[in-house]
Amino acid sequence: MNQLDIVTIALIAANALASFKGFNDNGFFERYKFSIGGIKAGQKDRMISSGFLHVDLSHLFFNMFTLYFFAPVIIGWFGSVQFLIIYFISLFTGSLLALYFHKDEPLYSAVGASGAVTGVLYAAILLQPNMQLGIMFIPIPLPAYVLGIGYLLYSIYGMKSRLGNIGHTAHFGGAIGGYMTTLVFKPALLVTDTLMVLLLALPIIILFVLTKMGKIH
Structure with missing residues (x-):
């Protein structure tokens, strides 16, 4: 499972190169975050370029560790090209959701591959929901779908309460992108794994309802 594909290596290398450039060049960091x-001033490239910058090592x-772990799941199912499509759509939808929720905050900024990586994670969970995953502070592994749903519910809480210096909105948007693109690539899941598809959609539906009710803005 952890055999690295050339595409995964290239993504990790691109993230590392851009991030180290940003660590040492504040002008570069500020321009592409x-x-x-x-x-809003027209620099739409920030929607993608920000996903290759990070605040620290x-x-x-x-x-990159999360990407390393879950990329092979998607590549094993779909191949490298479709994995790349899932990665970049997740990155874009993460930025898009952040833009939507923070559009009236001109000083809001963020960096990180978290949106893309969360999309990869959620896509992998949709494909293999019963993977056993460990997490800190929990002594036993849990099914991947339990952690995936729990993580997105936590992201909703983080968005609502503005919890910490974390881009919860981009994480959630990335998960939506990964989820939807996986279903486009493998619509048979709607028939073969209907219950899991619906369970993993639950946090997305909750976010939509809370937004419509004005509970999150």
Whole structure:
């Protein structure tokens, strides 16, 4: 499972190169980070470029480690090209949701591959929902779908309460992108794994309802 595909290596390398450039060049970092003001001024490339920047080494490592672990699941099912499509759609939908929720905050900014990586994670969970995953502070492995749903519910809470210096909105948007693109690539899941498809859609439906009710804005 952990045999690296050339595409995964290329993504990790691109993230590392851009991030280290940003660590050492504040002008570069400021120009390519996700910024509501910058995007509204016409710099739409920030929607993608921000996904290759990180605030520090631990931020970069955590995202790349998660990518390393889950990318092979998607590549094993779909191949490298479709994996790349899932990655970049998740990155874009993460930025898109962040833009939607923070559109009236011109000073809002963010960086990180978390949206893309969360999309990869959620796509992998949709494909193999019964994978056993471990998490800190929980002594026994849990089914992947339990952690996936729990993580998105936590992201909703984070979005509602503005919890921490974390881009919960981009994480959630990335998960939506990964989920939807996986169903486009493998619509048979709607028939063969209907219950799991519906369960994993539950946090997305909750977010939509809360937004419509004005509970999250």
